[in-house]
Amino acid sequence: MKHVIIGAGVAGITAAKTIKEMNRDAEVVVIGDELFLPYKRYLLTEFLCDSIKRDELLFFSVEMLKELGIKLRKGEYVKSIEPSEKVIKLHHSEVMHYDKLLIATGGSPGLGLVLRPFKKHISFYYSLYDTLLLKEKLPEVRKCIVYGDGVSCLDLICVLCNLGKQVTYITREERATFGLDEIDFDGELHEFLEEKGVEVITEEQVVSIEESEHGYKVETIQQRMLTTDIVFAWDYYKPNISCIEGSAIEKKLGILVNTRLETSEKDIYSAGDCVEIYHPNIKCYWINFGLPNALAQGEIAGKNMSGQNEEYKIQEAIVFDLMGKSLKARWWK
Amino acid sequence: MKYSEIKIRFCGIAGDGIVASGKIFAGACAKIGLHVMVNNIYSAEIRGLGKSSATIRFSTSKLYSMGDGLDLLVGMVGRESIIDLRDVKPGGNVIYDTSTIGDVEEEESLVSHITPEIQGHSLPIKNLANEATGTNQGKNLVAIGAICYFYSLPPDMFIDQIKTVFAHKGEHVIDVNIKAFNLGYEYFRENYPLNNRFEFDKNAEPKTLTSGNDAIAKGAIDCGLKFFAGYPITPATMIMEIAAKELPKLGGWTLQMEDEIAAIGAVLGASFAGRRAMTATSGPGLSLMSEMINLSVMAEIPAIIVDVQRGGPSTGLPTKVEQGDLNIALYGGAGDSPRVVMAPSNSEECYSGIQLAFDIAEKYQTPVIFLSDLFLGQRIETVTIKENVDRDRCTRKKPTQEQLENFQRYQITDDGVSPLIVPGEPGAVYSTTGLEHSVTGNPNYESDVHSMMTAKRFRKFESIVADLPHAVILGDETAEIGIAGWGSTIGSILEGMELAKEQGVKTKLIKSIMIHPQRENLFRKFFASCKRIIVPEMNHQGQYAALLKSRYGIKPIEIHIPAVNPVSPLKIAQKIMETNSELSQ
Numbered sequence: 001m002k003h004v005i006i007g008a009g010v011a012g013i014t015a016a017k018t019i020k021e022m023n024r025d026a027e028v029v030v031i032g033d034e035l036f037l038p039y040k041r042y043l044l045t046e047f048l049c050d051s052i053k054r055d056e057l058l059f060f061s062v063e064m065l066k067e068l069g070i071k072l073r074k075g076e077y078v079k080s081i082e083p084s085e086k087v088i089k090l091h092h093s094e095v096m097h098y099d100k101l102l103i104a105t106g107g108s109p110g111l112g113l114v115l116r117p118f119k120k121h122i123s124f125y126y127s128l129y130d131t132l133l134l135k136e137k138l139p140e141v142r143k144c145i146v147y148g149d150g151v152s153c154l155d156l157i158c159v160l161c162n163l164g165k166q167v168t169y170i171t172r173e174e175r176a177t178f179g180l181d182e183i184d185f186d187g188e189l190h191e192f193l194e195e196k197g198v199e200v201i202t203e204e205q206v207v208s209i210e211e212s213e214h215g216y217k218v219e220t221i222q223q224r225m226l227t228t229d230i231v232f233a234w235d236y237y238k239p240n241i242s243c244i245e246g247s248a249i250e251k252k253l254g255i256l257v258n259t260r261l262e263t264s265e266k267d268i269y270s271a272g273d274c275v276e277i278y279h280p281n282i283k284c285y286w287i288n289f290g291l292p293n294a295l296a297q298g299e300i301a302g303k304n305m306s307g308q309n310e311e312y313k314i315q316e317a318i319v320f321d322l323m324g325k326s327l328k329a330r331w332w333k
Numbered sequence: 334m335k336y337s338e339i340k341i342r343f344c345g346i347a348g349d350g351i352v353a354s355g356k357i358f359a360g361a362c363a364k365i366g367l368h369v370m371v372n373n374i375y376s377a378e379i380r381g382l383g384k385s386s387a388t389i390r391f392s393t394s395k396l397y398s399m400g401d402g403l404d405l406l407v408g409m410v411g412r413e414s415i416i417d418l419r420d421v422k423p424g425g426n427v428i429y430d431t432s433t434i435g436d437v438e439e440e441e442s443l444v445s446h447i448t449p450e451i452q453g454h455s456l457p458i459k460n461l462a463n464e465a466t467g468t469n470q471g472k473n474l475v476a477i478g479a480i481c482y483f484y485s486l487p488p489d490m491f492i493d494q495i496k497t498v499f500a501h502k503g504e505h506v507i508d509v510n511i512k513a514f515n516l517g518y519e520y521f522r523e524n525y526p527l528n529n530r531f532e533f534d535k536n537a538e539p540k541t542l543t544s545g546n547d548a549i550a551k552g553a554i555d556c557g558l559k560f561f562a563g564y565p566i567t568p569a570t571m572i573m574e575i576a577a578k579e580l581p582k583l584g585g586w587t588l589q590m591e592d593e594i595a596a597i598g599a600v601l602g603a604s605f606a607g608r609r610a611m612t613a614t615s616g617p618g619l620s621l622m623s624e625m626i627n628l629s630v631m632a633e634i635p636a637i638i639v640d641v642q643r644g645g646p647s648t649g650l651p652t653k654v655e656q657g658d659l660n661i662a663l664y665g666g667a668g669d670s671p672r673v674v675m676a677p678s679n680s681e682e683c684y685s686g687i688q689l690a691f692d693i694a695e696k697y698q699t700p701v702i703f704l705s706d707l708f709l710g711q712r713i714e715t716v717t718i719k720e721n722v723d724r725d726r727c728t729r730k731k732p733t734q735e736q737l738e739n740f741q742r743y744q745i746t747d748d749g750v751s752p753l754i755v756p757g758e759p760g761a762v763y764s765t766t767g768l769e770h771s772v773t774g775n776p777n778y779e780s781d782v783h784s785m786m787t788a789k790r791f792r793k794f795e796s797i798v799a800d801l802p803h804a805v806i807l808g809d810e811t812a813e814i815g816i817a818g819w820g821s822t823i824g825s826i827l828e829g830m831e832l833a834k835e836q837g838v839k840t841k842l843i844k845s846i847m848i849h850p851q852r853e854n855l856f857r858k859f860f861a862s863c864k865r866i867i868v869p870e871m872n873h874q875g876q877y878a879a880l881l882k883s884r885y886g887i888k889p890i891e892i893h894i895p896a897v898n899p900v901s902p903l904k905i906a907q908k909i910m911e912t913n914s915e916l917s918q
Contacts, residue, residue, distance in 0.1 A: 037449060094444060
């Protein structure tokens with residue numbers, strides 16, 4: 001039985017490990033689009049701040065992968081899936097057959113039409129590759145502009161503050177809330193950041209980024225002109241599901257799965273940030289971002305691919321550390 | 334990552350511009366003062382039918398061999414490159430082409446064989462080449478552009494080299510190739526911005542590039558080669574090509590004959606007529622020349638036979654290296670047939686060694702077989718050759734007036750060397766033959782004459798010894814492990830010794846360009862000072878080891894490598910470490 005897993009993040013790797021634990025003889029191939037061994041994305045901040053070494057980021061060493069019998073294909077991505085033939089096609093036209101397939105391609109930040117032309121001037125902080133690039137750049141950086149929303153945006157602001165950088169945060173919203181329910185933060189996240197020295201500019205949008213002699217000039221929709229050494233920006237965070245384009249796998253924003261994490265196509269499962277799971281309480285599909293969800297979904301997908309019958313219970317909140325203060329983020333009340 | 338040395342292999346099929354990649358890389362590296370060595374491996378078949386690879390090693394330090402493990406493999410064609418993945422170091426990289434047309438099954442895909450220790454990087458090589466040149470040409474330049482960015486090498490070093498290499502093809506060809514280079518560079522800058530650093534001295538002086546074949550041809554011409562005759566054969570043909578181009582400019586001649594027998598015949602004829610003459614061939618050609626080399630022995634006509642060894646026997650492996658011709662060089666003649674055998678270990682020795690070979694051949698009226706090999710002959714490397722141009726030199730023993738008046742071509746002398754003239758010299762009769770002969774050169778089959786003449790021919794070899802260079806001892810003189818090597822294997826031995834030294838194991842090496850005869854005293858002293866002797870060589874039988882055993886009575890540890898690729902320094906280091914462990918017990 002050949003199990004192919006697209007995605008070497010938390011969900012994909014957890015599923016691979018679960019399958020091997022359940023059936024030592026199962027053939028497991030994990031295809032990851034990043035150049036590195038599977039790593040813990042949630043530790044990137046600590047790596048960027050030099051709190052941990054690069055090796056400590058890894059889920060598995062090469063030796064452990066060999067021991068587990070998991071074949072890892074790094075730096076590759078899937079171009080298409082043909083469920084009727086049970087094959088996937090990789091970007092270099094390689095055709096790979098599968099018996100069971102898991103799509104765990106995660107999500108990633110993206111740029112809208114306004115910012116896309118300025119992509120080459122924008123730095124990202126999402127992957128290990130981005131982090132390694134940042135590690136090279138940051139010693140020369142004093143002023144940073146961060147534009148965007150969501151938990152990862154807040155995470156970036158925190159790390160930049162911890163590294164002693166001067167941070168300007170620009171948001172379209174009236175307040176800096178990062179789309180989170182601040183129930184455990186007394187509704188004062190915005191003020192907390194300002195107290196920590198972050199300049200927060202609300203109800204604004206970045207419309208242009210140009211290279212200048214000493215960094216970048218950033219223009220906002222209200223014609224504010226700002227200068228900075230580095231610009232981080234993204235418009236949205238969305239599931240990576242380009243590999244299912246052209247297939248019959250049902251999707252909305254993410255890949256639609258039931259609570260067994262089965263997609264609409266036989267023997268194809270999906271887990272992690274790329275899925276929308278049917279939520280029986282709200283009678284609708286719901287994206288569950290975050291590490292605990294990915295871990296739980298990876299394990300359940302692995303079990304179900306191995307012939308078990310387990311259901312995923314939707315997690316309602318994630319908790320993370322915000323400059324020494326605990327923040328619980330709930331997806332809904 | 335920071336590098337001061339990198340080893341890259343381009344892998345594709347014949348016609349992919351693989352050899353040109355090596356040439357461009359070598360030229361670019363030499364221009365900025367790096368040390369570089371390039372080894373091309375290609376199929377014996379014509380364009381489009383076989384695999385071809387160019388391995389380039391460049392460094393800020395002197396290189397002696399192709400070293401071990403690849404830092405980067407460029408797989409221009411997927412399937413053919415799969416086997417080369419085993420040569421990539423852990424932590425090494427692979428660039429593969431994503432512009433494949435049609436589906437590729439998992440087992441046939443290069444990418445599916447890349448293990449997690451190795452990093453794959455995609456590059457649409459063919460598509461970008463098409464964009465630049467409008468054809469499939471330029472794929473190599475796309476890859477070189479990407480590599481240039483990947484290792485932070487200065488683009489100008491390649492742009493200049495592209496202009497040089499394609500100068501004869503015109504502006505358009507130069508422009509599209511530079512475009513191909515730039516597209517590869519930009520693709521990697523955009524998709525793999527996190528690059529490595531190759532650190533080097535930006536003020537280093539440019540270096541000179543040559544190959545062993547090039548150095549042999551140049552060395553021979555600089556010491557007075559006047560006549561070359563040959564028959565094309567891989568991997569020796571380049572010597573004839575250079576001779577054909579250069580000798581006529583200097584009043585000399587190059588003849589392409591109908592086969593190797595005719596070639597050596599022509600060489601003996603030219604030498605008989607007083608010209609410095611040479612042929613170059615490979616194993617199959619040397620086999621054919623055996624009888625005529627015996628004529629050179631018997632008639633005491635100077636001749637240089639260069640054998641650029643390849644894999645054998647028979648037609649064997651025309652494009653792969655081996656050191657399997659030592660036995661035929663030493664013993665490949667009927668009767669008691671002494672001949673000089675020399676083996677250079679690098680391009681510098683190819684240049685100086687061929688000049689020594691001529692001087693010995695001319696002075697002692699003997700054939701000299703000069704054993705190079707495919708790796709040494711064809712590899713391109715940065716060298717410092719001390720030029721020695723003396724095209725009028727003559728080491729032939731001339732008769733005195735008295736000797737001339739009563740000329741005896743095979744006069745018995747103390748050193749075994751008789752005076753030599755050219756036929757037609759006034760006042761003398763020059764009689765010679767392949768039959769046994771008397772001092773006058775007339776046929777004579779009496780046993781005492783045969784004994785006398787055989788002794789004379791061998792006596793020359795006792796006399797030669799005084800003219801021979803001493804063997805060289807390298808490494809730590811106090812070491813208990815000694816190594817004896819020959820030919821191009823010496824480079825790998827030196828690097829193997831360095832690897833062992835890093836592990837705290839001392840070794841020493843004895844090397845000599847002279848295989849037969851040798852100045853034996855130094856060898857004896859060297860062997861006596863060793864507790865263990867290792868003899869690595871690229872053949873199955875241990876041909877050099879056999880010679881050393883019979884000559885010096887040693888019992889060496891033999892490493893026999895019937896080679897396809899140059900010997901791995903690591904393999905030699907491993908044997909040294911094993912020997913050291915055994916000695917320590």
